[in-house]
Amino acid sequence: MAAASFARALCLHMLLLFLVVGSARCKTVKRDVKALNEIKSSLGWRVVYSWVGDDPCGHGDLPPWSGVTCSQQGDYRVVTELEVYAVSIVGPFPTAVTNLLDLRRL
Numbered sequence: 001m002a003a004a005s006f007a008r009a010l011c012l013h014m015l016l017l018f019l020v021v022g023s024a025r026c027k028t029v030k031r032d033v034k035a036l037n038e039i040k041s042s043l044g045w046r047v048v049y050s051w052v053g054d055d056p057c058g059h060g061d062l063p064p065w066s067g068v069t070c071s072q073q074g075d076y077r078v079v080t081e082l083e084v085y086a087v088s089i090v091g092p093f094p095t096a097v098t099n100l101l102d103l104r105r106l
Contacts, residue, residue: 028057029076031099036068036079038096071102078102 036056040048050066053059057070057077064070069081079100084093097106 026072026075026077027059028055028070029073029078031101032056032079035096035099036065038099039094042094042096069105073102081105 033054033056036051040051048066051068053062053065055062056065056068056079058064067083067085068079069083070077071080080102082097082100082103082105084106097103
């Protein structure tokens with residue numbers, strides 16, 4: 001009985017490890033990366049300095065960009081929220097935001 005319980009626990013831990021490692025390798029869908037980079041570059045002198053790295057949803061040791069929230073969608077991550085007050089964006093907003101097709105909150 002103890003061996004079966006141990007085997008189930010081991011299988012559960014292996015499954016969780018697989019899910020965590022698998023999601024850590026996921027990258028943000030290129031369309032969203034391009035849109036956020038266009039937003040960043042269109043801000044000119046108001047550029048968001050905390051938006052560093054190649055992946056706005058974070059990758060490896062880099063955290064997600066400030067004000068950007070992402071969700072898993074299949075093998076990729078998509079941008080679902082963009083909190084403009086968190087990064088002090090004011091005034092006319094770049095039209096590239098319309099390319100964030102999974103955006104639920106702005």
